[in-house]
Amino acid sequence: MKKLINDADAVVAESLVGFEAAMGGLIRVDHENKIVYRLDSPRLGKVGLVSGGGSGHEPLHSGFVGLGMLDAACVGEIFTSPVPGQVAAATAAVDGGAGVLHIVKNYTGDIMNFEMAAELAADSGSRVESVVVDDDVSVQDSLYTAGRRGVGLTVLLEKLVGAAAEAGADLDAVLALARRITASGRSMGLALTSCTTPAVGKPTFELGEDEMEVGIGIHGEPGRERRPLASAAEVAPLLCEPILADLDYRGSEVIAFVNGMGGTPLIELFVMYAETARFLEAAGVRIVRNLVGNYITSLDMAGCSITLLKADDELIRLWDAPVVTPGLRWGA
Amino acid sequence: MPLNRAGAAAWLAAWAQKAEANVDYLTDLDRQIGDADHGANLKRGLAAVTALDPDGFAGPADYLKKTGLTLVSTVGGASGLLYGTFFLRVAAAWPSQEGDAAGLGAAFKAGLDDIQKRGKAVLGDKTMVDALVPAFAAYDAATAAGQGIGPALAQAAAACAAGRDATVPLIARKGRASYLGERSAGHLDPGAASATYLVEAAASTLP
Numbered sequence: 381m382k383k384l385i386n387d388a389d390a391v392v393a394e395s396l397v398g399f400e401a402a403m404g405g406l407i408r409v410d411h412e413n414k415i416v417y418r419l420d421s422p423r424l425g426k427v428g429l430v431s432g433g434g435s436g437h438e439p440l441h442s443g444f445v446g447l448g449m450l451d452a453a454c455v456g457e458i459f460t461s462p463v464p465g466q467v468a469a470a471t472a473a474v475d476g477g478a479g480v481l482h483i484v485k486n487y488t489g490d491i492m493n494f495e496m497a498a499e500l501a502a503d504s505g506s507r508v509e510s511v512v513v514d515d516d517v518s519v520q521d522s523l524y525t526a527g528r529r530g531v532g533l534t535v536l537l538e539k540l541v542g543a544a545a546e547a548g549a550d551l552d553a554v555l556a557l558a559r560r561i562t563a564s565g566r567s568m569g570l571a572l573t574s575c576t577t578p579a580v581g582k583p584t585f586e587l588g589e590d591e592m593e594v595g596i597g598i599h600g601e602p603g604r605e606r607r608p609l610a611s612a613a614e615v616a617p618l619l620c621e622p623i624l625a626d627l628d629y630r631g632s633e634v635i636a637f638v639n640g641m642g643g644t645p646l647i648e649l650f651v652m653y654a655e656t657a658r659f660l661e662a663a664g665v666r667i668v669r670n671l672v673g674n675y676i677t678s679l680d681m682a683g684c685s686i687t688l689l690k691a692d693d694e695l696i697r698l699w700d701a702p703v704v705t706p707g708l709r710w711g712a
Numbered sequence: 713m714p715l716n717r718a719g720a721a722a723w724l725a726a727w728a729q730k731a732e733a734n735v736d737y738l739t740d741l742d743r744q745i746g747d748a749d750h751g752a753n754l755k756r757g758l759a760a761v762t763a764l765d766p767d768g769f770a771g772p773a774d775y776l777k778k779t780g781l782t783l784v785s786t787v788g789g790a791s792g793l794l795y796g797t798f799f800l801r802v803a804a805a806w807p808s809q810e811g812d813a814a815g816l817g818a819a820f821k822a823g824l825d826d827i828q829k830r831g832k833a834v835l836g837d838k839t840m841v842d843a844l845v846p847a848f849a850a851y852d853a854a855t856a857a858g859q860g861i862g863p864a865l866a867q868a869a870a871a872c873a874a875g876r877d878a879t880v881p882l883i884a885r886k887g888r889a890s891y892l893g894e895r896s897a898g899h900l901d902p903g904a905a906s907a908t909y910l911v912e913a914a915a916s917t918l919p
Contacts, residue, residue: 389756434788457756459747460788488887489789492830496784496793519891526890579752584743597891599747604893 381581388578392435392457399442403706406446414455414462415470416442421451427545427554428452428474431483431538432467433490434459436577437598440535440676443707449542450483450705458577458679459599461489467497471506479507479551481558483538485530486514509551511558513537515567515687517626518595518604529597532639532687533565535675539708543701557698561689566627568595568619569685572609573643575600575678594618598641598678612648616655619686620663629688630664635699637670637687642677644684649673652684660688669699675707714810717766717775719918724779726913728758731906741902745889750791750902757787757795776803790831790887791903794840795910797830798823813855813864816918820848831886838884838896840903847872847911862919869908869915876904 385391392414399416400409407416415432422428431441432454441453451474454462471480480501484494491512498508513530541558549557571593574583577600584600587593592615595604610618624630638653640646653672660667668691676685689695702712731738731754739751760782769775776799784796802823807815824844833839850871854864879901887903889896 456788457749457753459749460753461790463785463788463792465785487790488831489791489793492790492793493788496830516891520893525885526887529891577748580739580743580748584748599888601747601888602745602892602895604895 381576381578383576383578385578388581391578392455395435396442396455399706406704406706407442410469413466413469415466415473416445416453416455417470417473418445418447418451421474422476423451424476425478425548426476427478427549427551428471428476428480429483429538429542429545430454430467430470430474430480431534432456432462432470433485433487434461434599436575436679437676439674439707441538444535444538444542444705446703446705447712448546448701448703448705449538449708458579461487461493464493464496464500467494468500468504471497471501471508472504475506479509481541481545481551481554482508482510483534483541483558484510484512485534486512486527487529488526507551509555511537511555511562513562515562515565516597517566517568517622531569531598532567532637532676532685533562533689535639535671536565536635536637536687536689537561539703540695540698542703543698546701561695564627565687565689566623567685567687568622569597569603569639569641569683570594570615570619571596571603571641571678571681571683573680573682575642575681577679592683596678596681596683598676600678600681612651612655616652616659616686620656620659620688623686623688624663624665629690633666633668633691634660635669635671635689635691635695636660636667637675637689638672639676639685639687640674641681641683641685642674643680643682644674646673649684652686656686668696715772715807715812715816715918717769717772720772720776720779721766722917723914724758724761726917727910728762730909730913731755731758734905734909738902738906741900741905745884745892745896745899746902747888749789750906753787753789753792754906757783757792760786773803773806776806779803791840791906794827794831794903797826801826811861813859813861816861817848817852817855817864820851824848833886836882837886838879838882838889838901838904839886840901840907842879842882842901843872843875843904843907844911846875860919865911865915865919869912872908872911876900876908879904
């Protein structure tokens with residue numbers, strides 16, 4: 381393992397020290413509880429947005445705290461959900477009287493810890509609603525399983541819902557918007573390598589030089605299927621076709637998001653974006669906005685995911701609204 | 713050990729010792745069908761639990777309740793919340809009479825019920841429930857037949873290990889392994905492994 385760290389057990393805490401030092405103009409950090417707050421939270425009368433999850437996905441979620449996105453991000457250990465007391469503390473701290481929305485990715489641990497946190501927050505008088513993001517089409521959905529993972533759509537949702545809350549939408553409206561987004565966004569990912577968590581020191585799974593893992597999530601876990609390595613032109617349909625098969629985007633306008641898993645350079649992500657745009661155009665899907673880069677990562681994993689979200693005038697307006705966070709900034 | 717603070721502390725110390733000794737094994741199980749953090753997370757939480765001073769609590773129920781809260785707040789993920797929930801309920805139902813084998817079984821059962829309520833896993837989902845359900849059923853069957861805490865816990869530990877081993881061929885329906893679908897078959901569930909350490913630790917300390 382080659383990593384720029386001091387102590388595998390202290391990576392999260394030491395990274396938060398650096399994050400605050402670098403981004404202090406936008407956020408502040410409660411180091412004891414490992415919570416990143418928007419500098420000017422709580423905002424009176426604004427719906428508070430709290431998300432969080434395991435570390436190792438940066439810039440998600442801490443990098444999306446600030447104007448036009450989240451009010452607080454609860455930072456867990458690497459790939460491990462935050463704990464109820466942590467989320468409850470963040471909820472209480474950002475509640476400006478208009479209630480709080482929890483944005484939760486669909487993983488068993490995250491669901492249970494946010495659920496208990498919402499119970500604790502309700503006991504202390506906050507109105508809390510939750511939206512669960514479960515956009516990964518590589519996982520078969522069923523009533524009897526944990527369901528689909530929350531992946532790339534989380535980034536788009538945090539941006540769009542953040543803009544609505546910033547513009548003064550109330551909790552019911554923000555929740556309805558969040559649910560509309562989860563219903564109309566889908567993702568699929570692929571890995572060229574696994575990732576190495578600092579605590580383990582070796583790759584989570586082995587992948588040959590001539591192989592790729594299709595249908596991966598964001599925790600270095602193995603995917604659904606292993607295939608021979610293919611070109612970007614072959615990979616784009618491999619990721620887009622299952623998305624289009626799951627939800628009919630033909631004839632729709634979309635926000636298209638090509639996300640890097642952390643170990644793939646931008647030059648490759650733009651090759652993937654070109655192939656994705658070409659494929660979608662031929663399929664009758666019109667890209668009206670896009671995002672390309674490493675935004676929801678899996679440590680040093682190489683690979684990418686594609687997310688499509690149906691766009692309408694309201695979502696485009698919210699997408700274009702100002703955002704000032706460590707990870708996304710435009711329009712302000 | 714009796715069912716007092718010292719007995720409870722011996723149980724937790726034995727569980728921590730087993731988990732610590734097998735931290736790499738637990739992580740490796742999780743690496744195969746999960747995200748490779750179960751060993752490290754449990755080790756961190758149990759270090760916090762064994763740092764508690766049992767003499768600082770009024771009785772075993774208070775001490776076990778603090779154990780549950782500590783697990784919830786230090787382990788993270790699903791396992792921390794589930795083990796924490798277990799101890800919070802076990803604490804509330806902990807028998808006040810020494811040697812109360814049926815009462816201890818009722819406390820275990822209450823804890824297991826809350827694990828299932830929170831995690832929504834049933835038998836066969838390839839989770840810790842697959843080890844704990846047969847374990848506490850074996851315990852109850854032994855006490856119903858008039859056996860004491862020692863033999864009942866010995867049978868619980870054996871049933872727990874058998875339930876753990878029976879997770880190998882299962883296709884996971886809950887937890888992170890469920891995303892693998894059929895590829896989760898052929899691997900032992902890490903949560904069932906750490907749950908078996910919990911019951912084996914009880915069998916070696918509580919009688």
